[in-house]
Amino acid sequence: MTDMARGRALARSTALSRKGRISMTHSEQQPWEWDERIWRGHVERVRAGRSLAPKTWPGGARCAVAVSFDSDHETPALRDGQTSPAKLAQGEYGARVAVPKILDMLERHRIPASFFMPAVCALLRPQEARSYTKAGHELAIHGWIHERNTQLGAESERELQLRAADTLEQISGVRPVGIRTPSWDFSAHTLSITREMGLLYDSSLMADDEPYELVEDGEATGVVEIPVEWIRDDAPYFMMERFGSLRPYIAPRDVLRIWQDEFAAAYAAGGLFQLTLHPHIIGHRSRLTVLDELLAHIAGHDGVWLATHRDIAEYCRAQHDQN
Template sequence: MTEQQPWQWDEATWRGHVERVRAGRSLRPASWPGGARAAVALSFDSDHETIPLRDGETRPGKLAQGEYGARVGVPRVLRLLERHGVPASFFMPAVSALLHPGEVRDYVAAGHEVAMHGWIHERNMTLDPADERELALRAADTLERLSGTRPAGIRTPSWDFSDHTLAITRELGLSYDSSLMADDEPYELLADGEPTGIVEIPVEWIRDDAPYLMMERYGSLRPYTPPRQVAGIWRDEFDAAYAEGGLFQLTLHPHIIGHRSRMVALSELLDHIGGHDGVWYATHAQIADHVRENA
């Protein structure tokens, strides 16, 4: 039997796809802690060597690019966060954590959150459900063992979200996800129209360093936008969130943002944010806890 094309689907079919994972009630809180005007949630995806490993690329060149994130990028990021007194969430593939266990301890010692980001930055939409589940369970156990705390949340690798990701997230008992893009503000995830209790802390490619700054030697990816212009986009995003009394969430990667000129731009962004009164800096787990209780 020939598979139907989307234009041949009946309403139950296309509606079922749309409703499988959907944005529910807004969790924008009535107020932020301490009467803050806005919230800022910085995050770093510590992918390191896992992206080339995921693709079966085992030669030193690609692996060295990832190693830069752990060797140079992370220490710079941690120094910058300490200087500004800002907590952050580090989403870490379990293989990255196993390669760099001291880094996990450094995150914890500095008061940052360690959260899930897959096993080896796998593409979960290409996996069988059983494999996706097994890797997620294994990753959660690994991060708990290395950090001393069970992860509270997940960011799926590459923000991929399969038909089974939400069910696995619920089975793990996670309090939040940060992979989807249905709002600027936190919201509750629905599964086939039913509330799940899981907080979505939405991401967006606009607020991610990778689309602007990645370089692929044999592909079309080129860092066309200068770092200060990228920071200017993020500054405008923050300013709008501040004016609305909402959340400014940012996704960064140590192997991308961790270079000198880019860290200068990030530092200037944090200087700009720090020049505003009434900003609550929080980890993603803290955001999820607060909005669940105060929406």
């Protein structure tokens, strides 16, 4: 990044910090008391810009498929200060048992994937982080310790995001070009930090089924959004909290049907099917069986481009830059 670009990025970050402080002066107001400047400002801070859905996919493929894994492991517990060995063991299962099986499965179906990994997980298991890139998969940013970035100040969020990227690069030898924010949260500063870092894409927001360009305060950013959705995420269906009311409420094979229907609709529309999974959640036997069936189902279709999030973001932006 040039000095001039850094200067512009810093100015954006400073401006956003000021906006955040200004908005805090209205924190005692109820939303129905906000004037139009306030509610419109919140709505227009980060929006969906032009669609980046290409007219055709590489090789004349009928649709694109982007499979991703958030390798959170122990970090959601650590983030919340939960240090019980029993709690941490749930995350350890993802790294110890699930990841090797997932990598074998992806190789068998010849499917490249994107792994979004908190930096603390990469520091705990450097060989795991390197195993992703060694196998031809993408390693991307997913926070430092799966922090709740909406609870951080601008400088703290920025420092952790930069440190996470540096750590993944030092361990894997590859500089990440994409980010998925922990818990899919976006603060008033997140996009500004992402732009400052020169990242190619984000995969945390939900304004479309197809890739689109992010707009910040009315300005096109060039950042590609690879949209996610809770429907295409394993966590809402399978998470369990022992001392809370959170319980799995749907059978794995019923989830398989949902995901097959999502893929079928994307295939019929010539669009993108994006899937988000977590090794410590999807990686148990009955759920891996369902994932195996889903990947076989997808791979068995003609005209499917199986790609990483990076591949899709690069292709979509290149196609629209030509127009």
